[in-house]
Amino acid sequence: MSLTSTLTLNNGTKIPAIGLGVYKAEPGDEVYYAVRSALELGYRHIDTASLYANEEGVGQAIKDSGIPREELFVTTKVWNDEQGFKETKEAFQRSLEQLQMDYVDLYLVHWPVTGKFIETYKALEDIYRSGQAKAIGVSNFEPHHLEELLKETKIVPAVNQVELHPQLQQKEVRAFGEAHQILTEAWAPLGKARYFDHPVLTELAEKYDKKPSQIIVRWQYQSGIITIPKSVHKERQQENVDIFDFELSAKDIHKIEQMDANHRLGKHPDEFDYEA
Numbered sequence: 001m002s003l004t005s006t007l008t009l010n011n012g013t014k015i016p017a018i019g020l021g022v023y024k025a026e027p028g029d030e031v032y033y034a035v036r037s038a039l040e041l042g043y044r045h046i047d048t049a050s051l052y053a054n055e056e057g058v059g060q061a062i063k064d065s066g067i068p069r070e071e072l073f074v075t076t077k078v079w080n081d082e083q084g085f086k087e088t089k090e091a092f093q094r095s096l097e098q099l100q101m102d103y104v105d106l107y108l109v110h111w112p113v114t115g116k117f118i119e120t121y122k123a124l125e126d127i128y129r130s131g132q133a134k135a136i137g138v139s140n141f142e143p144h145h146l147e148e149l150l151k152e153t154k155i156v157p158a159v160n161q162v163e164l165h166p167q168l169q170q171k172e173v174r175a176f177g178e179a180h181q182i183l184t185e186a187w188a189p190l191g192k193a194r195y196f197d198h199p200v201l202t203e204l205a206e207k208y209d210k211k212p213s214q215i216i217v218r219w220q221y222q223s224g225i226i227t228i229p230k231s232v233h234k235e236r237q238q239e240n241v242d243i244f245d246f247e248l249s250a251k252d253i254h255k256i257e258q259m260d261a262n263h264r265l266g267k268h269p270d271e272f273d274y275e276a
Contacts (some may be wrong), residue, residue, distance in 0.1 A: 002042065002244055003016060003018060003041070003042040003043055003044060003045075003241055004016060004042070004044055005017050005018070005221075005244075007183060007224065007226060009135050009158040009159065009183060010156055010158050010181040010182065010183075011135055011158060013105070013134050013135045013158065014073075015045065015073055015105070015106070015135075015159075015183070015226060016043075016044050016045035016073050017221055017226055017227070018043075018045065018217065018221065018226075018227055018228070018229075018240075018241060018243075019043060019044075019045025019046060019047050019073065019075075019226070019227075019228040020034070020035065020038040020043050020045065020046050020047065020228060020229070020230070020231075020237065021047045021187065021228035021229060021230035022034060022035065022046065022047065022048050022052060022054055022058060022230065023049070023052055023187070023230055024052070024230070025052070025054055025057075025230070025232050026054070027053050027054040027056065027057055028054075028057055029057075030057075030232055031052075031054040031057035031058060031061070031232070032057040032058075032060055032061045033061075033232070034061075034231070034232040034233075034237075035057070035058050035061035035062065035065075036061045036064070036065060037234040037237060038237050039061070039062070039065045039067060039072075040065075040234075041234070041237055041238055041241065042241070043237070043241070044067075044071060044072050044073060045072075045073040045074075045075075045228070046058055046062070046072070046073070046074050046075070047075040047076075047161075047228045048074070048075065048076050048077075048099075049076055049077035049079065049108075049110060050076065050077060050078060050079045050082060050091060050094070050095055050110075051077070051079040051110065055076060055095055055098035055099050056098045056099075056100075058074070058099060059098060059099035059100040059101060060100070062074070062099075062101075063100055069101070072105075073105040073106070074099065074101065074104050074105050074106075075104065075105060075106040075107070075108065076095045076099065076104055076106075076107060076108075077107070077108040077109070077110040077139060078091045078092065078095075078107070078108070078109060078110060078120060078124075079091070079110050080110060080111050080113050080274050083109070083113045083116040083117065083119075083120040084116055084119055084120060084123075085119040085120070085122055085123045086123075088119075088120045088123035088124065089123050089126070089127065092107065092123070092127055092132070092133075095107075096132065102132070103131065103132045103133065103134065104132070104133050104134070105133070105134045105135065106133065106134065106135045106136070106137060106158065106159060107124055107127060107128075107133040107135075107136050107137075108136070108137050108138055108139045108159065108161060109121055109124065109137075109138045109139065109141075110139050110140070111139065111140045111269065111272055111274065112138070112140065112141050112142075112145040112269055113274045114274065117138075117141075117145065117149070118148070118149065118152045118153065121136075121138070121149055121153050121157075122152075122153060124136040124155075125153060125154060125155050128155060135158040135159070136155065136157065136158060137157040137158045137159035137160060137161070137182070138157045138159070138160050138161070139160065139161040139162065139187075140161070140162055140163075140269045140272075141157075141160050141162070141173075141269065142173065142269050142270065143172060143173060143176040145269065146160065146176060146180070146182070150180065156180055156181060156182065157182050158182065158183065159182065159183050159184075159185050159226065160173065160177055160182050160183075160184055160185070161184075161185040161186075161187055161226075162184065162185070162186070162187065163186075163187055163188050163264060163265065163266050164184065164185075164186035164187070164188075164189060164220075164225060165186065165188055165189055165190060165191035165216065165265075166191060166195075166198070166200075166201070166216060166219070166256050166259040166260070167191055167195065167259055167260065167261045167262075167263040168191075168260070168261075168262060168263055168264055168265075169257065169259075169260040170184065171260070174225075183224075183226055184225050184226070185225065185226035185227070185228065186220055186225050186226065186227045186228070187228065188265055188266065189216065189217065189220055189225075189227040189228065189229050190213050190216055190217075190229055190240075191216070191265065192265055193213070194265065196211075196212040196213065197212075198212075198259065200255050200256060200258070200259055201215055201216070201256075201259075203255075204248070204252055204255070204256075207252075208246050208248075210242075210243075210246065211239055213229070213239060213240060214239060214240070214242060214243050215248070215256070216256075217229060217240055217241070217243045218243040218246065218247075218248055219248060219253060219256045221243060222247070222248055222253060223253070
């Protein structure tokens with residue numbers, strides 16, 4: 001087990017279970033060196049988005065790393081003001097140009113924009129059929145969005161990326177995903193480090209001689225959740241992935257599951273301001 005450990009998407013594509021998220025990594029040097037250091041540590045999965053405005057730095061870091069493209073897994077996403085059938089195809093081509101790539105491994109609809117996300121996803125289906133995306137999926141979709149999507153489209157999303165951490169465990173979203181072969185991926189997987197002092201996390205960190213962040217990533221890994229902790233610091237990136245030399249007991253996983261408080265750090269998809 002290592003950073004090359006994968007899960008299998010519903011179309012047979014392999015996705016590394018742990019990756020690097022680059023949300024809020026500044027364009028230019030910050031994101032460039034964050035990706036370079038992650039790749040040097042053994043990360044093979046990088047998650048970016050049009051919104052982040054740092055695809056260019058991600059692409060350059062990957063190019064300069066010398067790692068063969070086929071050994072890497074790159075995700076990007078179409079933002080809310082780019083949605084619609086034609087607009088999404090144009091946004092995707094912009095992302096490819098920024099990344100200096102001729103394909104991505106996973107392309108996601110970033111949020112379910114009312115009245116647009118079906119047409120947006122249909123554009124993703126075309127992109128998938130063209131081979132320019134090895135897999136397609138969604139982000140921040142609730143079960144009711146997915147139900148609507150599945151009625152109107154042909155390709156079941158491979159992934160649903162949602163806010164997910166010990167205090168927001170998204171059990172309904174995960175159950176819906178399992179029923180339809182849609183893997184769940186966690187953004188803000190460490191709860192933005194807001195509650196590392198929670199008694200359960202401090203107790204388990206002491207028991208396993210690990211940091212609270214490592215306990216959380218290990219819990220997600222053992223739960224079959226794809227996770228993309230974000231850090232621009234090499235030592236933190238290393239910490240986030242030093243989770244392969246221990247295993248949480250079923251009892252300890254149960255303790256973490258009891259931390260669920262339906263506590264969001266971001267907006268609920270049904271309350272998101274899509275016009276802003």
